[in-house]
Amino acid sequence: MLKLTKVSKVYEGKVAFRALTDIDLEIEKGEFVTIMGPSGSGKTTLLNIISTNDAPTTGKVEIEGENPHKLKKNDLAKFRRNELGFIFQDFNLMHTLTVEENIVLPLTLDGARVKEMKEKAHTIAESLGILSIMNNRTYEISGGQAQRVAIARAMIHDPKLLLADEPTGNLDSKASKDVMKMLVSINEKEKTSLLMVTHDPQAASYSDRVVFIRDGKLHSEIHRGESRQAFFQKIIDMLSLMGGDGNDFSSIRV
């Protein structure tokens, strides 16, 4: 459903900087893929290109056979709104709105009917366990709750592809676990394709496949087998192989 062919990104400047080199990546429908790599490896650049926030210098991005980078600005905004869902590290919620209003915002912008919005918000909030805070303001809720609200907002219009940028970066391990479980259940129930960028091997171990990039190039990828525990260990091993120390990532944590 998502296909990247030979995507490169060069940042112009006094010294041109090559952030991504010839990335080929394909994600199937309903697949949950994590991109990992050390700081500065180009993970976020890649996510920005897929999320159409940034354009590739060369190469092609296709989402369900369509190249969103060819769309005009306004159509692109609509495309993002209708086809993609976003989850950010810092939640990106509007603090002038209540939780419920934040959730329905994408639909509101599209001019959906109030009754439909209410129903959808209710259903999704119920499944994410945030019904009790629907009328609260965003500064009155905790980080874990805020990320769940962000997930609800990202999911309310049933996007084809859900993009998550360090969704657990601001959360403690308990909240991280909850959020990841929710993403997995969404991925399984709704068959939404999921692409996540993270540093956190714990979070990565929930996905079907982890793609490692380093210095802007694809390094390797590993698939999840039966056991999440074993997958987690493999991720740790891979990370230490890529440059970090194995001890950096304590396996005792799980």
Added chain:
Amino acid sequence: MTFRQFAFNNVLRNKRLYIAYFFSSMFTVMVFFTFAIFAFHPAFSDGAINQNVLFGMAVAGGIIYVFSFFFVLYSMSSFLQSRKKEFGLLMMFGASNRQIRMMVFLENILIGFFATIGGILIGLVFAKGILLVAENVLIISESLDFYFPLLAIAVTFISFIVLFFCISVFVSFILRTKKLIDLIKGDKKSKGEPKASVILSILATILIIAGYGTALYVKGMQVVFAMVPVIVVVTLGTYLIFTQLSVYIIRRLKSNKSFFWMKTNMLLLSDLSFRMKDNARTFFMVAIISTVAFTAIGALYGFQSYLTKGIKESEPYTYQYIPWLNDSEEVMKEDVSKINSILQEENVEAKMEAMELNYFETSTSEELIVRASDYNRFVAFTKDRELHPGENEAIVVQPVEDALSGVSRSGEFLMESSFNLENGTEIQPSYIVESSVLASNGYYVVNDKTYEQLGSPVRNDWSVVWKAKEGQTDQQLIEAGRKLTEQVEHKAYSVDYQLFEINKAFGPILFIGLFIGIVFFVSAGSFLYFRLFTDLDEEKRKFRSIAKIGLTQSELNKVVNQQIAILFFSPIVVALIHGSVALTALSHMFNYDLTIESAFVLGSFALIQIIYFLIVRFFYVKQVKRMVF
């Protein structure tokens, strides 16, 4: 890095943040300085301009200074508001309250010093311009040459250094530091919507309606007595409109889900209500300041037009001669021939008419009774209608009433009395007309035949009038008028010369009024600008995060447009309505139609505001877009 260095570098290396505050301070200095250049002009100090005008200018200078104080204070506090987070951060590192106050104080002194110097420099550039404008508005014989305004510079510099010093002390004292968490979360937390009470909202409407009703209902001198209570009531009403009614309306709109959840309405309204506490205060202030500006300028302009046009209307003749009561016929003839020769000297072509005014005994006193044919001879010079009373009929003529000349309605009194003909017939006046044909307090006009039967007059008087032919320059008429007024003192009047004198006396008042009005209006504009740009960063962040989940440019445009339009136009519309009501009341007071003048003044302000809106919107949208897309 010492603490002082830290405070200074904080300003110097963070120019963008301080620039708005700096500019508004500089603008204030500039305004005061330009006014000072004008007020301290050498042409005024040598006594050519009368003492009252100088006093007026001193008062105006005082008003501008006091206003500057509040303006800078307001800019300052809104500027500090936007820096809450920074203070929070500093305090978290262990800065004491005293240190933060010290920092704010140093910053202010630094900014104030440069703003004062900058304002004076820019003022110098505009000095010639303002003097040229002054020269044209003021009718003064001396020309206001450019001069190097040492005194003005000194006065401005000292005044504003003192002002900034006071404000720095003041601000650093009122900078109450709340809980640290409030400071750090400052920009995220709403200051809370003001509570909207239905009763107060209704009260707001009632107050405004009552105020307007009274203002529109009263006539003549009543306006003066009604003025203060109406101003108080309307000001209170305006405050309640913005703090209560508007909040109430927004709440209603918000609770109406099908409206609130429609497209971009949610973004717009949630933002409005989020900032309502700040907005309400700004709106109220801008509305009141603009009302003062509109009304002051409208009133001055209307007053001038009333004085000039009104006098021209109530004085239909170019020149008029009224002898003293006991002047003999010889003196009078001499005067008239003197006037005629002056007119000839000045090449003024004018038609002359003379009338003997005879006073007869009536049932109550002695009154002037005029022959219809005499009246109609004079009417030919004016725009009034001829009168043709029937036999044994008398028509009462009273002057057009206005508040300025203080003429009371003498017509009613004349209507109640009657007079007898020689044959004993008692004549009751039939009706009253208003006209300005004779400069008299009220009189009867009767049929020529009836007039013959009146008997002998108690006393008599004369009135001689001249009407200049069309197409002669005002200069000629004024010059002739000046000579007449000088040489035939207190007996000859010239409308044009009188107007010239009025304009000359009125010029400085008009100029000062315009100046202060414009200062108020421009500051109202910068209040709005401040309101807008204090929240700019916040807005950018907001729009960027919405854009990430998908917001088209046209939607962004729409929200931003609506937001700025509400900010710019809601207080101004209120002010325009206030202003038009006030000017209507004023026109009732003078019994003089000010529609054209009001429309002109209010229209030009509305136009300026629209242009201002378009400019600000352009830059604002550009700023937001650059950040978002």
